Amino acid sequence: MTQLEAAKQGMVTPAMEQVAAAENVPIELMIRELAAGRAVLPWNPKHAPSRAMLVGRSFRTGVNANLGGSGAIDHAAEASKLNVALDAGADCVMDLSVGPDAAVSRVALLARCPVPLGTVPIYEAVEADGDSVTITPEKLLATIETQAREGVDFMTLHAGLLRDHLPLACRRKMGIVSRGGAIMAEWMQQHEAENPLYTHWESVLEMCREYDVTLSLGDGLRPGCLADAGDDSQIAELRVLGDLVRRSRAAGVQVMVEGPGHVPFDQIAEQMRMEAELCDDAPFYVLGPVITDIAAGYDHIAAAIGATEAAANGASLLCYVTPAEHLGLPSEDDVRQGVVAFRIAAHAADVARKLPGARAVDDAMADARMAFDWDRQFELALDGKEARRRFKMSSQKNGNLDCNENEYCSMCGEAYCAVRRMKRINEKTTA
Amino acid sequence: MTQLEAAKQGMVTPAMEQVAAAENVPIELMIRELAAGRAVLPWNPKHAPSRAMLVGRSFRTGVNANLGGSGAIDHAAEASKLNVALDAGADCVMDLSVGPDAAVSRVALLARCPVPLGTVPIYEAVEADGDSVTITPEKLLATIETQAREGVDFMTLHAGLLRDHLPLACRRKMGIVSRGGAIMAEWMQQHEAENPLYTHWESVLEMCREYDVTLSLGDGLRPGCLADAGDDSQIAELRVLGDLVRRSRAAGVQVMVEGPGHVPFDQIAEQMRMEAELCDDAPFYVLGPVITDIAAGYDHIAAAIGATEAAANGASLLCYVTPAEHLGLPSEDDVRQGVVAFRIAAHAADVARKLPGARAVDDAMADARMAFDWDRQFELALDGKEARRRFKMSSQKNGNLDCNENEYCSMCGEAYCAVRRMKRINEKTTA
Numbered sequence: 001m002t003q004l005e006a007a008k009q010g011m012v013t014p015a016m017e018q019v020a021a022a023e024n025v026p027i028e029l030m031i032r033e034l035a036a037g038r039a040v041l042p043w044n045p046k047h048a049p050s051r052a053m054l055v056g057r058s059f060r061t062g063v064n065a066n067l068g069g070s071g072a073i074d075h076a077a078e079a080s081k082l083n084v085a086l087d088a089g090a091d092c093v094m095d096l097s098v099g100p101d102a103a104v105s106r107v108a109l110l111a112r113c114p115v116p117l118g119t120v121p122i123y124e125a126v127e128a129d130g131d132s133v134t135i136t137p138e139k140l141l142a143t144i145e146t147q148a149r150e151g152v153d154f155m156t157l158h159a160g161l162l163r164d165h166l167p168l169a170c171r172r173k174m175g176i177v178s179r180g181g182a183i184m185a186e187w188m189q190q191h192e193a194e195n196p197l198y199t200h201w202e203s204v205l206e207m208c209r210e211y212d213v214t215l216s217l218g219d220g221l222r223p224g225c226l227a228d229a230g231d232d233s234q235i236a237e238l239r240v241l242g243d244l245v246r247r248s249r250a251a252g253v254q255v256m257v258e259g260p261g262h263v264p265f266d267q268i269a270e271q272m273r274m275e276a277e278l279c280d281d282a283p284f285y286v287l288g289p290v291i292t293d294i295a296a297g298y299d300h301i302a303a304a305i306g307a308t309e310a311a312a313n314g315a316s317l318l319c320y321v322t323p324a325e326h327l328g329l330p331s332e333d334d335v336r337q338g339v340v341a342f343r344i345a346a347h348a349a350d351v352a353r354k355l356p357g358a359r360a361v362d363d364a365m366a367d368a369r370m371a372f373d374w375d376r377q378f379e380l381a382l383d384g385k386e387a388r389r390r391f392k393m394s395s396q397k398n399g400n401l402d403c404n405e406n407e408y409c410s411m412c413g414e415a416y417c418a419v420r421r422m423k424r425i426n427e428k429t430t431a
Numbered sequence: 432m433t434q435l436e437a438a439k440q441g442m443v444t445p446a447m448e449q450v451a452a453a454e455n456v457p458i459e460l461m462i463r464e465l466a467a468g469r470a471v472l473p474w475n476p477k478h479a480p481s482r483a484m485l486v487g488r489s490f491r492t493g494v495n496a497n498l499g500g501s502g503a504i505d506h507a508a509e510a511s512k513l514n515v516a517l518d519a520g521a522d523c524v525m526d527l528s529v530g531p532d533a534a535v536s537r538v539a540l541l542a543r544c545p546v547p548l549g550t551v552p553i554y555e556a557v558e559a560d561g562d563s564v565t566i567t568p569e570k571l572l573a574t575i576e577t578q579a580r581e582g583v584d585f586m587t588l589h590a591g592l593l594r595d596h597l598p599l600a601c602r603r604k605m606g607i608v609s610r611g612g613a614i615m616a617e618w619m620q621q622h623e624a625e626n627p628l629y630t631h632w633e634s635v636l637e638m639c640r641e642y643d644v645t646l647s648l649g650d651g652l653r654p655g656c657l658a659d660a661g662d663d664s665q666i667a668e669l670r671v672l673g674d675l676v677r678r679s680r681a682a683g684v685q686v687m688v689e690g691p692g693h694v695p696f697d698q699i700a701e702q703m704r705m706e707a708e709l710c711d712d713a714p715f716y717v718l719g720p721v722i723t724d725i726a727a728g729y730d731h732i733a734a735a736i737g738a739t740e741a742a743a744n745g746a747s748l749l750c751y752v753t754p755a756e757h758l759g760l761p762s763e764d765d766v767r768q769g770v771v772a773f774r775i776a777a778h779a780a781d782v783a784r785k786l787p788g789a790r791a792v793d794d795a796m797a798d799a800r801m802a803f804d805w806d807r808q809f810e811l812a813l814d815g816k817e818a819r820r821r822f823k824m825s826s827q828k829n830g831n832l833d834c835n836e837n838e839y840c841s842m843c844g845e846a847y848c849a850v851r852r853m854k855r856i857n858e859k860t861t862a
Contacts, residue, residue, distance in 0.1 A: 042744060070844030098847045128846055131855060170860045173797045175853040186856055224849075225797030226782065226790060244641055263788075265743055265782035285797070291739065291779040293800075294794040294811055296818035301732050301772050305739045305779060308722065312696055327818060328825025328841035336559035341732050348722040348736060351657065352697035359695075360725035366604045366656030369724075369757070387727035387758060394759025410759035413501030415559055416529045418613035418655075422606040424562060425617055429601045 003041040005252040007034035015043040019052040023060060024357065033058050037245070038281045038317075039152075040254040042116040042214035044091065047151030053091045055256060055283045055317045060355065061346035062317045064118070065090040065339050068097035069329060073105045081335045082109055086426070088339035088383065090320075092117040098179075107150060116153035118216060120179045122197075126187075126247040133187045137196045141203055147176030148211035155213055156180065156258065156263065157204065159197035160240035161220035163188050168233035174224035178263075179219020201244065205251040214254040216285055217241045226295050230271060231262040242278040249280075259286040262293060268306055269286070272313040285317040286310045290325075299325035300334075304341040311349030317341050340383050347368045347382070370419060372407040433643040434472040436683040438465035446474040450483040454491060455788065464489050466625040468676070469712045470747075471585075471685040473523065473547040473645035478582030481545045485524045486687060491786065492777035493748040495549070495716070496521040496770050497783035499528035500760060504536045512766045515542055519749075519814065525549040525587070530763075538581060541632045547584035553611045553628075557618075560594035564618045568627045572634055579642035581605040587611065587646055587689065588635065590628035591671035592651035594619050605655035608692075612651020632675065636682040645685040647716055648672045653692030656724050660694040661702060680711075690717040690746065693724060699737055703744040705780045710800060716748040717741045721756075729758035731765075742780030749773050771814050779814070801850060803838040 006013050012027060016034075019041060033039035039056025043049060053062055065085035067078055078097075085093055097105040102124055114211050126141035127134040134211055144155065158180040162236035166185055169175050176182045185196050197204060208215055221237040223229040241257050248255035257279045265270060268289060275284050288303030289310060295302035311318060315345050322330035322338035330338065350358040361380055368376040374391065378384035394410045408417040437444050443458060447465075450472060451458050464470035470487025474480060497514035498509055509528075516524055523546045528536040533555055541548055542728055556574040558565040575586065589611040597616055600606050607613045615626055628635060639646055652668040654660040672688050679686035689711045692704060699720060706715050719734030720741060734752035742749060753761035753769035761769065781789040792811055799807040805822065809815035821831035825841045838850040 070798050070841065070847060098844065105844060106670055123847070166856070166860070170857055173794065174801055174850075175857060177849050177853070178851045179843055179847050182852040182856070183847075186852050189856055190857055225800070226793045264782050265739060265779050266785075291776060292782060293796040294778065294813050295775050296812040297821050298771055298775060298813055298817070301735055302775050302779065304732055305736050305776065308696060308736045309740070324821060324825060324842070326842075327822040327839070331825075340729055343731050344723060344726050344729060346734065347725065348696050353721060354697075354856065362657045363604065365724040369656070370605055377727065382726045383728055384726050386729070390728050390755060391758040394755060394762075406844055409757070411755070411757075412502065412610055413529065416501060416554070416610050416614075418608050418610045419605075421613040421617050422507065424607070425597070425613070426601055427622055429597070429621060 002209060002252050002254060003034055003043060004037065004249070004254045007031050015041055015052045019054045022051070025059060029058060030054065037249045037255065038283070040214050040256050042154040042254065044148065044151050044153045044211055044213055046111055046149060046211060047118050047153055049153060053116050057283070057314055057316055061311045061349050062091035063089065063339060063342040063346050064092045064094060064317060064319045065335060066094050066319065067109065068095045068105060070098050073097055073099070073101040073106050075105060078105055078109060080204060081332055082112060084332050084335045085339055086115065088336045089343050090115065090339050092116040092118065096120060096123070098123045106147070110151050118154040118156065119147055119152050120156040120180050120218070121147055122158065122183055126183050133190055135184060135187050135283055137195055137200050140196055141200060141207065145207050145347050148207055148213045152213060154216050156216045156218040157197050158218035158220040159195060159201060159204070159244055160182050160217055160237045161185060161195055162198060162240060163194055165221060165233050165236050168236060169221060172231060172233065173227045176220060177224030178218065178220045178222055178271040180218055183412040184220055187320065201247065204250060207254050208253045209251055211251060212254070212258065215248050217244055217255065217257045219258045219260065219273065222259065222287065223263060225262050227266050229260065230267055238275065238278050242280065245282045256285050256317065256401060259284050260289045261287060263289040263291065263306060263386045265291040265306065268309040269313040272310055272315055276314055283316040284314060285319060286315045287319040288321050290321065296326045297323055300338045301324065304345040307342060307345035308348050311346055312352040317348055343382050344426060370423070374404045433640055433683050433685060434465055434474060435468065435680070435685045438462050442827055446472055446483045448718055450485045454485060456485065456490060460489060461485065463761060468680045468686065469714070471645050471687050471714055473581050473585040473685065475579065475584045475642055475644055477580060477642060478541055478548065478584055480547050484547050488714070488745055488747055490778050492742045493522035494520065494770060494773040494777050495523045495525060495748060495750045496766060497525045497527050497750065498540065499526045499536060501529050504528055504530070504532040506536060506539050509536055509540060510543060511846070512763055513543060515763050515766045516770055517546065520774050521546065521770050523547040523549065527551060527554070531704070536580070541582050545723045549585040549587065550578055550583050551587040551611050551649070552578055553589065553614055558616050564614060564621055566618050566627055568631050571627055571639065572631060575635060576638050579638055579644045585647050587647045587649040588628050589615050589651040590609050590626060590632060590651035590675055591648055591668045592616060592626055593629060593671060596652060596664050596667050599667060602654060603662060604658045608649060608655030609649065609651045611649050615651055629855045632678065636679060636684050639684045640682055640831065643685070645687065646679055648675055648686065650689045650691065653718065654694060656693050657695050660691065661698055669706065669709050673711065676710045676713045687714040687716050687748065690715050691720045692718060693736060694720040694722065696722040696737065696740060699740040700744040703741055703746055707745055714747040715745060716750065717746045718750040719752050721752065726753045727757045728754055730754065731769045731772040735776040738773060738776035739779050742777055743783040749777055800856070805835045807860060
């Protein structure tokens with residue numbers, strides 16, 4: 001039985017109990033949201049992640065970190081990146097490895113991974129030989145089943161990109177920038193046939209139901225530049241995704257919908273509204289979106305800006321973007337930068353949405369700042385290690401070795417510190 | 432004659448000509464906005480910055496970088512930081528130095544600075560001896576005049592923080608976190624007297640008119656944590672700032688208004704609307720705002736998120752926040768990180784506001800990406816040096832030494848590159 005089927009029957013599963021306790025969420029609310037499909041709990045029993053995640057508008061906004069390599073994969077390096085992502089606070093991860101080493105990478109990561117892990121099965125199912133692309137429904141379904149049996153908790157499937165969409169996509173400035181979407185499109189063009197994920201959707205649903213794999217409906221037509229945002233092809237695919245949501249739910253399969261991409265800041269709220277409308281409030285899982293095309297080297301910032309606006313307007317899971325985006329594979333440090341940037345976005349949106357309790361940690365930080373309690377500040381900071389390192393470095397430069405005792409920082413120095421002055425003003429006022 | 436007075440008479444000054452050409456702005460629009468006080472052109476003839484800046488809702492959003500040290504100031508280091516800020520694309524800078532070396536630092540920076548330079552004169556005018564604060568109107572006005580004569584283009588003056596506001600500020604979680612505001616508040620408390628900048632406002636205006644110093648009305652009561660945002664004290668000060676705007680304009684003095692601070696993401700748009708209403712559309716110059724209190728070490732990201740929302744909703748000049756905020760003085764690299772993060776915010780907001788021509792660079796980047804023209808991509812990127820460094824580093828790791836010739840990057844590798852695939856799809860479609 002899937003978490004969706006259990007919720008519909010009012011049953012509380014162990015995974016639900018665990019996540020409700022960890023997130024301090026009322027059981028009734030969780031059951032109601034899961035049963036309606038407005039939330040998902042990606043939790044394949046074959047993997048049984050010890051840190052379950054609840055994705056939906058009524059709950060904390062989540063952050064996903066993409067891992068994985070291309071070509072000869074350094075498995076130790078990927079394991080380290082997983083640790084960095086978890087240490088930085090990722091709520092789930094995806095293994096996007098491609099090539100002959102991908103299966104080994106996935107199994108290794110699954111064994112180490114306490115949070116839900118997602119994949120894009122088409123990367124393994126496709127056979128590319130030079131310029132020709134081979135996908136057989138049998139291989140595709142077998143790959144999905146293999147990965148489901150191994151414990152993959154959620155899968156991105158680009159089932160909504162149809163043949164009819166290709167002429168629309170070709171009119172775009174950048175066409176299709178989704179790896180999986182481009183594979184599907186090239187196959188459909190070469191074979192003059194419909195998307196096999198779409199034509200075999202009922203078989204996909206059967207397997208996902210059996211293993212309780214949460215579907216993440218890929219947006220093969222996510223805009224790859226501002227100019228392509230919100231165009232006819234994107235909306236056409238989104239309408240198909242809405243139909244697939246309804247079919248998945250009817251089959252008892254948990255489902256969320258992936259979103260853009262590159263979107264001008266002013267269009268994000270409307271895109272979130274449209275997604276909720278066309279996809280019956282399915283949880284929305286966005287990649288960024290980046291809000292300019294010219295931030296290469298800093299795309300984690302461009303994307304965190306878009307992600308905040310997206311989550312404040314209804315997106316529930318944020319796929320990180322790292323500083324390496326558009327330039328290459330991320331390093332360990334890039335993974336950390338990406339996760340922290342997106343935790344800022346997710347938390348800021350939770351505060352903006354007035355999620356119960358979200359602002360408590362900000363208020364506690366304000367108190368710690370007034371008290372010059374540096375240790376407490378580092379404890380409350382999203383990346384306390386980095387905050388402590390920076391504070392020590394800049395304080396010691398000024399000769400204050402015992403800097404945790406300082407009632408000031410090097411920004412203003414002792415004499416000009418506004419907080420010191422404010423404490424004096426407060427004392428006199430109270431006296 | 433100030434730029435405001437000239438604009439009111441329909442005169443086109445050399446500074447106006449220069450900025451109109453550089454920014455590709457219609458002269459008539461600029462004159463109209465300057466004359467109405469909806470825009471300012473900070474340009475002290477004693478400094479005569481060669482790269483003038485136009486600040487207002489009808490024009491490109493600007494970015495300010497704060498420089499300056501506390502205590503023993505390393506002037507060479509500050510000169511380097513100025514170069515880094517300019518190289519990264521700052522439109523103006525402020526020298527926030529405090530202490531005995533501050534005057535030397537300012538004169539040195541002014542001599543090197545091709546963009547408008549701002550200061551906070553109270554830092555030099557105040558005499559603090561232990562816990563007692565001395566400000567005399569004579570010293571205050573003399574300091575303003577000295578700095579104006581030296582060529583300071585715009586000055587932050589905390590004239591709107593009044594005695595009546597102190598009880599309100601003391602009710603806050605963090606009270607007053609503005610350095611200048613806290614100095615004024617402590618002086619008012621100790622001397623049981625009104626803010627001398629407020630009581631001597633006409634004399635301040637006379638000097639600012641004489642040297643065409645643009646006023647930047649400081650928000651001494653900017654919230655220092657989310658809990659304090661939009662409270663009674665902040666609004667009370669903003670109303671006074673509105674009065675000071677009207678008095679400044681009437682005296683022929685250019686004026687802009689400083690804004691928060693720490694503000695939850697959902698409150699930013701309303702704060703921008705309120706500022707425009709209470710301050711008769713004076714240009715708004717915001718510090719961030721940061722949208723969470725727990726991002727120490729990454730506050731440039733938290734602030735860039737808030738700044739994008741602020742600029743998309745009417746703020747015209749963005750004061751950067753660096754990764755060192757709340758922890759210490761920024762390093763050279765922090766300065767660069769801060770400026771780039773804020774250029775992302777400013778540009779994204781210009782695109783969102785549909786500023787004519789703003790998106791052209793994004794479209795050009797999309798074209799360069801489709802063409803695998805890496806050199807063009809680095810030319811168009813906000814920080815092309817960093818983008819090139821990252822691309823080379825991650826490509827060479829994969830053994831591609833001549834990476835600028837590569838029609839892919841290490842993110843997906845050659846076989847899985849969506850853009851390569853899309854080009855093939857397009858070719859077949861056209862054929």
